[in-house]
Amino acid sequence: MEVKMEMQANHNLMTGKGPLAEFVARFVGSTSAMIGLILLCILIFAAVFAPVLAPYNPYESNLPEALKGPNAMHIMGTDELGRDILSRTLYGSRISLLVGIEAVTLALACGVILGALAGFYGGKVDTMIMGVMDIMLSFPSILLAIAFMTVMGRGVEKAVIAIGIVSIPQYARIVRASVLSVKENVYIMAARAIGNNDKRLIFVHILPNVMAPIIVRATIGVSVAILEAAALGFLGLGVEPPTAEWGTMLGAGRQAIFSAPHIVTFPGLAITLTVMAFNLLGDGLRDVLDPRLK
């Protein structure tokens, strides 16, 4: 596969194609990236068109139908309140994707700035920023997210903040390391010599050149964020009921697994597929954007 991608890249070079065309060619040549992308497109489609695709109202209780296994009326069965699990799983994709992407965006925004400042200025700024990052990394991230949620209370936005904050150090570290290696390059010295200020040096000349590892990390980071959001929901610290969210559905259905195992099977499968899509996409992007990281 790698050889195929390499040949394609060389071919592009000879035929004079630009970097974007080369990226697309490499991306299409990567099996894992393509499988991940297709899976992700299906998930986004399900999330966007959930109101059309869902056969029932995901919030409507129907107690006489409670805990029914998969049948012709309810393909994935019903939960402890008689709600249709397929409809709730479809709606749940909205929350999971939203939390995953928003949390990573928050972490990226803070992590890139902090990492760039630490790497660019070094000295006391570096020691102070990375000291705080090291302390945050001294806790397993899910434990830190649990602590934040305990303090802040439940809710989608709070889950985004908790997961976003605990992910900052990972991005800060990657950006700092990349900035440290890039800032010594001759073109940065040249940019400084012609009078660019620090802000311009960081944002225009340095950051665009360290984007590859950041994009790869962020893609895989979304899968981690989705897993953490599901874990918070499972522990009863995620969204407020009756919002349909996969982790919360698993947590609520836990008590019924002896009589109705289907209640936890489908939301869990949905989490696994979503996380797998981002992992595959991340692995593929890593091969395409930065083969050295492989």
Added chain:
Amino acid sequence: MIKYIIRKLLLLIPVLFGVSLATFVVMHLFTTDPAEIILGQHATVERAAALREEMGLNKPIYVQFGDYMVSAVHGDLGKSVITKTSITDELMRRFPATVELALAAICIATVLGITLGTISAVRQNSIFDYGTMVVALMGVSMPIFWLGLMMIIIFSVTLGWLPSSGRIAIGMMPDNITGLYLLDSILTGNMESFSDAFQHLIMPALALGSYSTAIIARMTRATMLETIRQDYIRTARAKGLSERVVILKHGLRNAMIPVVTVIGLQVGSLLGGAVLTETVFSWPGIGSYVVEGIMASDYPRVQGAVLLIGTIFVVVNLIVDILYSYLDPRIQHM
């Protein structure tokens, strides 16, 4: 080497101080007043004020932190606001359960991960290789609490082979020596307890170790693929060594350095994962103690447990650093 270890140990002090401060500050932003939790919402203002005074909550926060640190250094993490029992005693009582679970998980992950990764690399692009990589992808994508629930459904509910919760059956507990039931049963020669403890341990350990198994397998495969293409491997083959010796002695040994680091890093994720696994399997360890504390709004309990887990995490990372520098002496000079 000793200089390197001393430097690392000294660095541990500010990090541990930071960990304690972070835990304390986060937990003191807690919205529920501990006095209210103990006395209930209908307590008189005077009674609540008296209790806050008694608990030292009226003091400035830095004084409270100072008091907490002095007590923590002396091994006293305070009392649970709900049960009034010593948090240190409860953590010590539960600690072996988490250690036993984490050790079993890391053993499973290491053995399975290295074996699968090595075979995959040796038989690159075979059905076994593809199969292992798909399973490894599933391993990193599946939430461990869901895997735990699925295991309970299959092995406890459907097949009835394994118990779904707890650490050992009532009345089967071996004499307490280390607190690790498997080890204690072997030491006391109590094979009935061993078998029971083993049956209780296998599902939580497999669930907890699943993510690490996948990561270690992927890492071993990647480093082995690089290693077995080196010239010295070709030389080893050329001088007539058996394939087994070439792979295990010349290949695997040299591929181990990054794998050891990954194994060390997995200890941290195991501690985080323990919170979820212990909840699913009602495992009486520190993880379930944290979750019970959260549910009961018992913040000193959460604070104590989080502090302990943070400390273990930092110390384990230090041990991994030292081990790493022992395996690869170039690290000390970086």
